Amino acid sequence: MATPPVSTDHRIAYLGPPGTYSYLAARQQFPGGPDGVLVPYEHLGEVIDAVAAGDCAHGVVPYENSTYGSVLTTLDALKRTDPARLQITHEVILRIEHALLTAAPSLDRVTSVYSHPQGLGQCMAWLRKHVPHAAYREASSTAAAAALAAEAPATRAAIAHPSASAASGLPVFASPISDRADNQTRFLVIHHVASAPSRGAAGGVRPPAATAAVAAAPPSPLPTASEDRRSLLLFTVDHAVPGALCRILALLATAKINITQLDTRPSGRTPWEYVFFAEVQAHAVDPAMQDVMAQATAMDVAIQSFGSYRSLRGPAPSSSPPSPARRGPP
Numbered sequence: 001m002a003t004p005p006v007s008t009d010h011r012i013a014y015l016g017p018p019g020t021y022s023y024l025a026a027r028q029q030f031p032g033g034p035d036g037v038l039v040p041y042e043h044l045g046e047v048i049d050a051v052a053a054g055d056c057a058h059g060v061v062p063y064e065n066s067t068y069g070s071v072l073t074t075l076d077a078l079k080r081t082d083p084a085r086l087q088i089t090h091e092v093i094l095r096i097e098h099a100l101l102t103a104a105p106s107l108d109r110v111t112s113v114y115s116h117p118q119g120l121g122q123c124m125a126w127l128r129k130h131v132p133h134a135a136y137r138e139a140s141s142t143a144a145a146a147a148l149a150a151e152a153p154a155t156r157a158a159i160a161h162p163s164a165s166a167a168s169g170l171p172v173f174a175s176p177i178s179d180r181a182d183n184q185t186r187f188l189v190i191h192h193v194a195s196a197p198s199r200g201a202a203g204g205v206r207p208p209a210a211t212a213a214v215a216a217a218p219p220s221p222l223p224t225a226s227e228d229r230r231s232l233l234l235f236t237v238d239h240a241v242p243g244a245l246c247r248i249l250a251l252l253a254t255a256k257i258n259i260t261q262l263d264t265r266p267s268g269r270t271p272w273e274y275v276f277f278a279e280v281q282a283h284a285v286d287p288a289m290q291d292v293m294a295q296a297t298a299m300d301v302a303i304q305s306f307g308s309y310r311s312l313r314g315p316a317p318s319s320s321p322p323s324p325a326r327r328g329p330p
């Protein structure tokens with residue numbers, strides 16, 4: 001009997017294939033669900049687009065690594081996304097312990113090492129020390145890298161989670177190989193926001209759009225006052241005005257709102273124009289935050305909020321996915 005289609009309400013987009021760190025993060029956030037509701041996409045931008053479009057109600061995307069920094073493809077996909085279609089509701093933190101997967105008998109036989117750019121970046125010191133002669137090649141994900149390495153298992157290697165060994169058939173050669181033992185990535189859980197039914201020209205209610213079947217983003221649980229409330233803001237400033245960025249930062253400083261991370265990316269509209277992502281330690285419902293938003297509007301600066309959530313940062317969490325004992329290269 002054919003399996004009934006899974007409703008978009010239950011579809012969770014992630015960077016696939018199964019075996020990526022995004023897959024592990026999605027399984028941690030949505031435990032117990034059948035695998036069928038996890039929908040793999042080959043590129044991070046597609047995960048964000050699928051949630052914004054309502055093809056999937058939820059998504060999980062890597063945002064920042066504690067060693068290698070921001071995941072630029074996530075920032076670039078967010079910057080072209082309307083926050084009215086997508087909101088962040090939770091953060092997931094995973095300890096990242098990479099393994100080198102290869103069937104090469106020794107490291108001097110390895111001619112190329114594949115991984116997601118984040119995987120290569122998080123192990124660069126290890127790679128330079130142990131396989132300086134190899135070419136380092138970017139793949140769309142760590143699990144995709146394992147599949148690519150498996151095409152020439154005696155000369156290629158991949159950096160991935162040890163669990164990617166089973167699907168690729170490549171043995172774990174060395175683990176963990178991350179440059180820092182406290183290496184962690186924080187993932188954002190994103191939800192589709194269904195547009196409110198709008199009135200047509202004749203005053204009637206428009207027929208529901210294809211995405212209206214998707215439930216509105218469940219409000220993220222409001223963190224208590226003692227919990228670490230965060231919001232992700234996106235804005236640009238007039239680059240010709242000296243101090244324009246400083247004025248926005250001063251608004252936050254005056255409201256006693258701490259900035260915990262600041263990123264800048266090309267706007268994608270005009271060369272040499274930038275947008276700023278600021279993660280701040282406040283929730284959208286906080287009066288101080290509402291004050292900042294109102295004042296920015298009065299200053300003609302559009303600050304967009306991608307949502308508020310509880311931060312889980314702090315002391316390093318214990319390793320969530322199981323990983324084998326540390327084993328260095330022979």
Ligand SMILES: O=C(O)C(=O)Cc1ccccc1
Nearest residue numbers: 020021022116118119141142
């Ligand atoms: O490629 C993956 O497995 C991902 O989920 C992206 C990534 C890569 C390396 C560390 C954390 C996330």
